[in-house]
Amino acid sequence: MPRLDQLLSSLGYGSRREVADFVKSGRVRRAGEVLKKADTKVEPEDITLDGETLEAPHGLLAMLHKPLGHVCTHSDGEGPTIYELLPPRWMARKPAVTSIGRLDKDTSGLILITDLGPLVHQFTSPKAEVEKIYEVTVDRELDPALVATFASGSVMLRGEDRPCLPAQLEITAPLTARLTLMEGRYHQVRRMFASQGWHVEKLHRSRFGPYTLDDLAPSQWRMLELPV
Template structure:
């Protein structure tokens, strides 16, 4: 790996700032000041920046139980960010793998592995996302039968040119639905229920593919195991 890339991946420095630091003599490899950005290094070299040793962070895979009032963004906003709940270095590199609205709770995945994130979110992979949906009014009888059929066939949402992909709808209680989606359009769950005349009062994501929240309490997070990462 090039030295400038090594510095970028183990600090908050951009490529240009890393090169400037090298020109100032602030970077050493095995005790020798190096100013050539193209110098090749690996995990066996001791790289220091301003006298402090650097280590590659590596790829991270995180599951978070997102509370309401938290945004899935890396930008600073009026709301707390999901990444602010996580205690890991270089948080700004973590990207949400399928966002949740600020008022939606439940399972959020975060990673700095772009290829893995694409596998999780790509509709072609048919990675089901399970939602618990609380409705303002009961959905039952003929209306429920029609909704199950419409969701399975696909619903044409307002402003869209193509219907949604087939989704699976079942009722746990008269006002509590379970919905499984295989895609992630903007505000999709709320828009699908609005299309059949129902208002969503609360929304909670319980699972993504084989991964469920389990015993993870609201606001808590953990890193995924190698087996869990490989399951996608």
């Protein structure tokens, strides 16, 4: 079992010194009983701070509706980041949260957020073949022949030496389509259409693995249960 001060600090509630102050102030309870020592060994599920249970004590997984204009980076200088849309405490967790994969600045939609390294690998490993669905708007009328081309597994991207995996393309209107991929190469959707002579004007990811945005508004996030 972890020590109380180590636990709360790792979950982003404050430094060990700050946690010690929480304890002295009577803000921390175990099964309703006020704890008096910050080095007490505890079970995370039994602890409340200010009457609230601890947030995601065994690891955090959330979905974010990424708006246009935000970048998926921790670095400064590239514009507003997705992390500015999340609770500041998440960045104080140890480790801090990160995105599972990325969406570029000009792409909106679903992105997953976690502080669990194994989950990042689980969802991004090429062997995982996680299904991702994108809503695409292009610059000129789509050719129905693209459906077979994308499904053929023969589309080559500039600078790469192996073709893309077969992808499912559904043309939904003259200038819009829904593309389902099982891999996640750099700017893959834009590059796939560019390889066939189309420019992507708008791009939105509506699904990532088993997760869909549903009614989640841009810039909003929702906590998810950890996969079994």
